[in-house]
Amino acid sequence: MKCQACRIRPATIHKPVAAGEPRWLCERCAAAEARREAENATDPTAMEAFLVDDLVIGADAACPGCGWTAARFRDTQRLGCPACYGAFRSLLMPLLGRLHRHVSHLGRAPRLAGSEPGRLASITRNRAALEKAIAAEDFEAAAALRDRIRNLEDPPPAGPDAP
Amino acid sequence: MSFFVTAGQRLPAWARGGGEHGDIVLGTRACLRRNVTEEPFPGNASPRDRRRLAADLVLLVGARPAFAEGWSVTLSAATEAELRCLREKHLLGPRAAVDEGRVLMLAPDLELTVQIQQEDHLHLHAWRPGLDPAATLAAVLDLDEQLEQDITPAYSENLGYLTARPGHVGTGLTMSALMHLPGLVYSGEIDKVLNALGQLQYAVTGLYGTGSTVRGALFVVSNLVTLGREEEEIAADFRTNIEKLVTYEMMAREQLEQRDAANLADLAWRSLAVLRHARLVSSQEAWDRLSNVRLGVDRGTLPPLAPALLNRAMIGCRTGHLELGAGAPLDADRRAAARASFLRELFAE
Numbered sequence: 001m002k003c004q005a006c007r008i009r010p011a012t013i014h015k016p017v018a019a020g021e022p023r024w025l026c027e028r029c030a031a032a033e034a035r036r037e038a039e040n041a042t043d044p045t046a047m048e049a050f051l052v053d054d055l056v057i058g059a060d061a062a063c064p065g066c067g068w069t070a071a072r073f074r075d076t077q078r079l080g081c082p083a084c085y086g087a088f089r090s091l092l093m094p095l096l097g098r099l100h101r102h103v104s105h106l107g108r109a110p111r112l113a114g115s116e117p118g119r120l121a122s123i124t125r126n127r128a129a130l131e132k133a134i135a136a137e138d139f140e141a142a143a144a145l146r147d148r149i150r151n152l153e154d155p156p157p158a159g160p161d162a163p
Numbered sequence: 164m165s166f167f168v169t170a171g172q173r174l175p176a177w178a179r180g181g182g183e184h185g186d187i188v189l190g191t192r193a194c195l196r197r198n199v200t201e202e203p204f205p206g207n208a209s210p211r212d213r214r215r216l217a218a219d220l221v222l223l224v225g226a227r228p229a230f231a232e233g234w235s236v237t238l239s240a241a242t243e244a245e246l247r248c249l250r251e252k253h254l255l256g257p258r259a260a261v262d263e264g265r266v267l268m269l270a271p272d273l274e275l276t277v278q279i280q281q282e283d284h285l286h287l288h289a290w291r292p293g294l295d296p297a298a299t300l301a302a303v304l305d306l307d308e309q310l311e312q313d314i315t316p317a318y319s320e321n322l323g324y325l326t327a328r329p330g331h332v333g334t335g336l337t338m339s340a341l342m343h344l345p346g347l348v349y350s351g352e353i354d355k356v357l358n359a360l361g362q363l364q365y366a367v368t369g370l371y372g373t374g375s376t377v378r379g380a381l382f383v384v385s386n387l388v389t390l391g392r393e394e395e396e397i398a399a400d401f402r403t404n405i406e407k408l409v410t411y412e413m414m415a416r417e418q419l420e421q422r423d424a425a426n427l428a429d430l431a432w433r434s435l436a437v438l439r440h441a442r443l444v445s446s447q448e449a450w451d452r453l454s455n456v457r458l459g460v461d462r463g464t465l466p467p468l469a470p471a472l473l474n475r476a477m478i479g480c481r482t483g484h485l486e487l488g489a490g491a492p493l494d495a496d497r498r499a500a501a502r503a504s505f506l507r508e509l510f511a512e
Contacts, residue, residue, distance in 0.1 A: 102391020105323030
């Protein structure tokens with residue numbers, strides 16, 4: 001039987017439709033119809049699921065940070081950890097372009113990003129530095145770090161001249 | 164005190180009524196998705212790890228002034244009726260995970276809520292009645308800024324805030340409008356409008372029910388693009404598109420009125436009579452009647468009724484609220500009787 005859409009290629013896919021007779025289509029026409037339907041779909045996850053399903057994924061590719069695999073990403077449309085964005089970058093960039101029509105961020109950045117991380121992260125980072133300083137017997141640096149950690153854990157009250 | 168002791172009386176902020184275009188846009192929600200750096204996303208964390216991080220996040224959110232007098236609901240400890248109640252108020256999504264280590268935090272006025280450990284570690288929500296993208300965006304960004312003093316978010320300079328779904332990466336911002344669109348539904352124009360919104364990268368779902376089972380002509384319209392646009396631009400674009408939708412709905416209502424005024428008036432009065440007098444009301448009938456009455460009030464066919472009353476009826480006549488009120492599970496017949504009784508009392512002349 002010939003495909004009922006292109007009438008050229010042999011029909012291999014039996015596609016049920018909401019009203020009327022089911023249709024016989026070739027693989028290429030069925031994929032094109034599915035893409036059109038997904039593009040018109042109003043369910044927020046339909047387009048994403050469709051696009052992810054369409055990716056050619058090496059199932060054994062895994063994130064070194066959390067072990068999440070590309071196959072799990074395809075099944076759930078979700079990633080395992082923030083590092084997955086780096087691990088699956090080559091898969092994700094084309095997907096992001098199709099989902100968002102952009103591939104780089106505009107807009108807010110964390111206020112304390114970069115040189116001034118959040119308080120919890122600062123404490124963790126200073127503690128690690130303190131351990132290193134003690135191990136290296138750099139007691140002057142260790143004393144300064146200890147003071148810094150103390151201030152972070154229990155900041156002194158702002159004085160009357162504080163901005 | 165548990166949130167559920169007084170839950171029946173508490174209207175979510177979006178349902179208070181009023182606000183810009185309040186007759187068509189019931190409410191607006193801004194949602195920011197955030198994750199803590201160097202932690203697996205909740206879908207990849209063990210229940211134990213979820214509980215551990217949830218405990219820290221509950222403390223951090225609870226320390227914000229807005230949540231000082233609020234509630235924290237551990238979803239795995241909530242009963243089926245309580246979970247239904249949260250979904251009926253639209254404070255919890257229909258597919259929200261409710262197993263271990265998932266928490267919902269609610270500010271006393273319900274203008275701010277935080278879902279902890281759903282798809283992402285934090286979903287910050289701000290709610291207002293009517294169309295109000297600016298206020299909801301400001302509220303949610305303010306909360307985010309407060310939390311960033313203590314949390315280092317998963318962020319990349321290139322891709323912005325990193326989320327469990329690539330569909331939310333970048334700003335992590337989704338603006339949603341909860342809309343009543345009976346004019347477009349009755350005139351058969353709704354599919355055309357929804358398809359056009361799809362082309363604009365907007366998603367439309369039922370407020371209750373999805374696909375062909377959208378109930379009471381109630382829809383949620385949300386932006387899909389979160390990457391490559393600034394937060395304010397997303398909010399401004401959202402306002403423009405929702406205002407267009409409001410205009411289409413008003414035109415559809417006017418055309419219906421011109422074509423079929425007598426039938427519309429009859430439908431509105433007949434529906435009000437059912438709400439005031441019927442002894443058994445099914446869930447589907449309640450949706451339809453309440454939608455007809457709301458349209459009748461908006462068009463001036465019926466005497467004025469406070470929008471908050473209609474919202475209270477819409478939320479309160481659902482299974483979770485009825486069962487919480489009765490203090491026990493109810494079968495379909497008892498629910499129909501309890502629903503009719505609740506509606507009669509609310510709409511009594």
